Amino acid sequence: MAKKISNTASTLQLNFEQDKPKRKMDGAVLYRIQLIIAAFLFLIGTLLLVSFGSSFFVGVSDQSEVERGVVDTIKGSDIPIKNFAGLLGAKIAHFFLFKTFGWSTLLLIPLFYLSALKVGFKKEIYSLERLSWQVLFYILWFSLLAGFFVFSLDLPHSIGGGVGYFVNEKLYQLLGYLSIFVIGFGGFVFLVLFYQLNPKKAVVAAPLAAEEEEEEEEESLFIDEDGPAVHVDNDDLETFRPIVPPVVEEIVPVVVAPVEIVPEPVVAEEKKEDDLDFTYKVADVADEVIEEEPTPVSREIKANDLVEQFGLYDPTADLPKYQFPTIDLLKEYDQKNQTSQVTMDELKANKEKIVETLLNYGIGIQKIEATIGPTVTLYEIVPKAGVRVSKITSLEDDLSLSLAAMGVRIIGQMPGKDTIGIEVANKNREMVPVRAVIGSEKFQKSTFDLPITLGKTISNEIFVADLAKMPHLLMAGATGQGKSVGLNMLLTSLIYKKHPATLKFVLVDPKKVELSLFNKLERHFLACLPDSAEAIITDTKKVVSTLNSLCKEMDLRYDKLKDAGCRNIKEYNQKFINRRLNPNEHDFMPYIVLVIDELADLMLTAGKEVEHPIARLAQLARAIGIHLVVATQRPSVNVITGTIKANFPARLSFKVMSKIDSRTILDAGGADQLVGMGDMLLSMGSEVIRLQCAFVDTPEVEDICDFIGNQQGYTSAYLLPEPDSEEMGGQDRGDFDPSDRDSFFDEAARLVVMHQQGSTSLIQRKLKLGYNRAGRLIDQLEAAGIVGSFGGSKAREVLVKSETELEEILKNL
Numbered sequence: 001m002a003k004k005i006s007n008t009a010s011t012l013q014l015n016f017e018q019d020k021p022k023r024k025m026d027g028a029v030l031y032r033i034q035l036i037i038a039a040f041l042f043l044i045g046t047l048l049l050v051s052f053g054s055s056f057f058v059g060v061s062d063q064s065e066v067e068r069g070v071v072d073t074i075k076g077s078d079i080p081i082k083n084f085a086g087l088l089g090a091k092i093a094h095f096f097l098f099k100t101f102g103w104s105t106l107l108l109i110p111l112f113y114l115s116a117l118k119v120g121f122k123k124e125i126y127s128l129e130r131l132s133w134q135v136l137f138y139i140l141w142f143s144l145l146a147g148f149f150v151f152s153l154d155l156p157h158s159i160g161g162g163v164g165y166f167v168n169e170k171l172y173q174l175l176g177y178l179s180i181f182v183i184g185f186g187g188f189v190f191l192v193l194f195y196q197l198n199p200k201k202a203v204v205a206a207p208l209a210a211e212e213e214e215e216e217e218e219e220s221l222f223i224d225e226d227g228p229a230v231h232v233d234n235d236d237l238e239t240f241r242p243i244v245p246p247v248v249e250e251i252v253p254v255v256v257a258p259v260e261i262v263p264e265p266v267v268a269e270e271k272k273e274d275d276l277d278f279t280y281k282v283a284d285v286a287d288e289v290i291e292e293e294p295t296p297v298s299r300e301i302k303a304n305d306l307v308e309q310f311g312l313y314d315p316t317a318d319l320p321k322y323q324f325p326t327i328d329l330l331k332e333y334d335q336k337n338q339t340s341q342v343t344m345d346e347l348k349a350n351k352e353k354i355v356e357t358l359l360n361y362g363i364g365i366q367k368i369e370a371t372i373g374p375t376v377t378l379y380e381i382v383p384k385a386g387v388r389v390s391k392i393t394s395l396e397d398d399l400s401l402s403l404a405a406m407g408v409r410i411i412g413q414m415p416g417k418d419t420i421g422i423e424v425a426n427k428n429r430e431m432v433p434v435r436a437v438i439g440s441e442k443f444q445k446s447t448f449d450l451p452i453t454l455g456k457t458i459s460n461e462i463f464v465a466d467l468a469k470m471p472h473l474l475m476a477g478a479t480g481q482g483k484s485v486g487l488n489m490l491l492t493s494l495i496y497k498k499h500p501a502t503l504k505f506v507l508v509d510p511k512k513v514e515l516s517l518f519n520k521l522e523r524h525f526l527a528c529l530p531d532s533a534e535a536i537i538t539d540t541k542k543v544v545s546t547l548n549s550l551c552k553e554m555d556l557r558y559d560k561l562k563d564a565g566c567r568n569i570k571e572y573n574q575k576f577i578n579r580r581l582n583p584n585e586h587d588f589m590p591y592i593v594l595v596i597d598e599l600a601d602l603m604l605t606a607g608k609e610v611e612h613p614i615a616r617l618a619q620l621a622r623a624i625g626i627h628l629v630v631a632t633q634r635p636s637v638n639v640i641t642g643t644i645k646a647n648f649p650a651r652l653s654f655k656v657m658s659k660i661d662s663r664t665i666l667d668a669g670g671a672d673q674l675v676g677m678g679d680m681l682l683s684m685g686s687e688v689i690r691l692q693c694a695f696v697d698t699p700e701v702e703d704i705c706d707f708i709g710n711q712q713g714y715t716s717a718y719l720l721p722e723p724d725s726e727e728m729g730g731q732d733r734g735d736f737d738p739s740d741r742d743s744f745f746d747e748a749a750r751l752v753v754m755h756q757q758g759s760t761s762l763i764q765r766k767l768k769l770g771y772n773r774a775g776r777l778i779d780q781l782e783a784a785g786i787v788g789s790f791g792g793s794k795a796r797e798v799l800v801k802s803e804t805e806l807e808e809i810l811k812n813l
């Protein structure tokens with residue numbers, strides 16, 4: 001039934017369209033009139049400003065003049081008027097400042113200026129209606145308040161004006177000095193009523209509540225076959241809402257009678273051409289509705305009103321009592337453990353061995369310097385002139401041998417310096433307690449979106465990074481080398497800095513034990529599929545659907561971003577906080593961090609089914625706040641494939657078993673030379689840095705999770721969308737090695753996305769390529785997830801819908 005009514009809507013709007021040209025002409029005249037009125041209001045504002053302003057300087061010297069009668073004034077006088085706005089200015093100032101309200105009348109000036117702005121230029125910085133009420137009230141109230149002090153303390157009369165003085169005089173006779181309470185009470189009542197209980201504001205401020213009310217109203221206007229109100233569901237109402245109430249009231253008598261069909265009340269018959277009365281009224285109604293359609297300016301005003309009334313949106317308001325975990329939950333170790341264990345003897349001995357070994361190979365050294373880190377000491381050498389750096393770097397094994405130490409790593413030239421770095425493991429290493437890094441000023445004060453601290457650098461600095469910028473992290477390390485501790489550190493640092501409203505974890509743990517500690521965070525920090533019994537995902541099948549669900553969440557978030565006109569999650573959330581987005585269509589978006597502990601198991605059991613969504617998320621999810629942390633024990637090429645590797649610029653390696661593994665994960669050797677127990681190399685772009693992971697013990701993680709889990713949480717974990725079954729099927733794409741792509745790949749991709757047509761002949765024609773090459777290009781585009789699979793005679797579907805999205809993919813390839 002409601003659908004039929006929406007047909008009515010289109011009819012009505014047609015009538016309205018016919019009226020348009022006439023209104024346009026009227027609009028031009030109206031505009032000129034508005035400009036004139038605006039100029040007039042501006043003039044009055046300026047007159048008041050000058051009159052009041054100059055009366056502050058000239059004081060009462062004009063008083064004798066302004067108090068003369070009109071006739072005398074016209075006749076003129078020998079005493080010169082000093083007010084800059086002449087006699088009129090003097091009279092205005094006298095009337096407002098002395099006779100009536102005193103200084104509070106100054107509030108009229110902004111009112112006139114803002115009115116001029118609104119009438120002339122349709123700019124409303126602040127709701128004019130509200131401002132007018134406020135100005136009226138405050139003029140009177142301040143006059144009374146000031147009058148009280150003028151009366152009691154014998155201050156200059158103009159502060160409160162005649163009204164203020166007179167009323168206070170009377171109040172004083174009645175109540176004595178208690179009169180101040182009456183004035184105060186008046187102000188209080190106004191504040192309460194105006195800022196909290198103004199019914200009109202409530203409608204603007206609480207759109208949800210208002211819409212419910214609206215719906216109730218609308219429902220009561222529908223006439224059923226029996227007469228009473230009919231329930232109409234929300235979806236239908238949405239199409240119908242803009243032109244509702246008066247239309248139906250008008251329709252009922254006109255339409256029902258001639259049709260004589262009781263069960264079909266309000267339908268297409270109103271189109272009848274001879275039904276002039278009806279048509280005319282409808283157009284009027286449509287007119288009103290169209291004018292009410294939100295413009296950017298009116299939306300801005302509405303948002304400002306909402307912010308004024310409710311303050312900024314607070315995403316944490318659902319858990320107002322949430323307490324961040326405290327530093328006390330982290331173990332405090334002996335001071336002894338935290339200071340360097342490297343002795344002077346050890347340093348000297350190592351220095352001599354380095355110099356000696358290099359000399360044996362004919363390499364002279366000018367200078368050598370040591371920096372002691374928690375696990376390794378960095379020796380920086382300046383070789384004598386004429387020594388090739390590669391000669392030194394080739395001596396890694398020989399140095400290891402002569403130093404009889406593990407973990408010797410030659411860095412080569414130190415970034416930004418003229419030295420060559422050699423790292424040598426300390427005999428007694430220093431453990432970095434989690435408390436030292438989480439509690440550090442550097443971490444506590446970091447303002448990153450997703451701050452993580454993993455430990456300390458080689459020069460004992462606390463290492464803090466932004467996962468949001470990384471934007472994803474690939475982790476590898478042989479068993480027992482500190483990977484789980486590293487993951488716990490990462491999660492712990494995020495938990496210490498983020499409120500549950502702003503961050504969710506999707507935890508995938510095929511080994512079933514590593515991440516189970518975090519189960520207690522389910523109703524605070526975890527996200528899962530709607531039908532999951534457990535928030536932490538351990539079953540491979542579930543992993544595939546969770547990854548697809550995340551892809552869907554990503555697409556949904558992109559749609560919302562597009563709708564809101566934002567480029568990334570930060571802008572979007574800021575807009576939401578500023579109440580510039582409709583809460584019925586938008587939500588505050590928490591960051592989502594997907595952690596996969598052990599990719600190898602998944603790749604072996606589900607292969608492309610996991611590889612494809614991981615690659616897709618890694619390529620695209622950064623802008624919408626989904627970040628991936630993927631760990632594996634086996635950094636072999638069938639686990640860390642070209643596609644995965646290409647999309648994870650930040651890679652972290654604990655000790656691995658071979659140089660090949662080190663190359664697979666870092667594209668460089670060195671990870672095989674690490675000394676274990678959290679000794680690690682982090683590669684971000686071209687730079688590789690050595691870090692010592694802080695140690696967070698299982699009981700500490702348990703305490704943190706208990707501390708949070710025992711607090712009031714959300715009713716359930718954050719629910720991810722149900723994945724599309726179609727998406728689950730479309731996984732099987734050929735291998736795609738981005739480094740091997742055709743030189744026309746980017747151009748071809750832009751072409752198909754721009755035309756939204758995935759056809760070989762389009763590429764052939766526009767790029768002037770042969771059929772075979774164009775065919776190869778389209779295959780590569782399919783493998784990269786830009787176009788869909790071959791669909792017979794039809795052009796392939798283009799999966800990437802916007803050029804921005806495409807540029808993001810190309811950037812990550």
Ligand SMILES: Nc1ncnc2c1ncn2[C@@H]1O[C@H](COP(=O)(O)OP(=O)(O)OP(=O)(O)O)[C@@H](O)[C@H]1O
Pocket residue numbers: 431432477478479480481482483484485486633677678679692693694695696
């Ligand atoms: N940062 C660290 N500082 C000190 N000791 C550490 C550190 N990281 C790990 N260890 C030591 O190494 C042990 C193994 O670490 P962890 O459980 O993290 O290894 P793993 O790589 O996850 O092993 P697996 O892959 O078999 O689970 C820890 O129990 C701890 O004793």
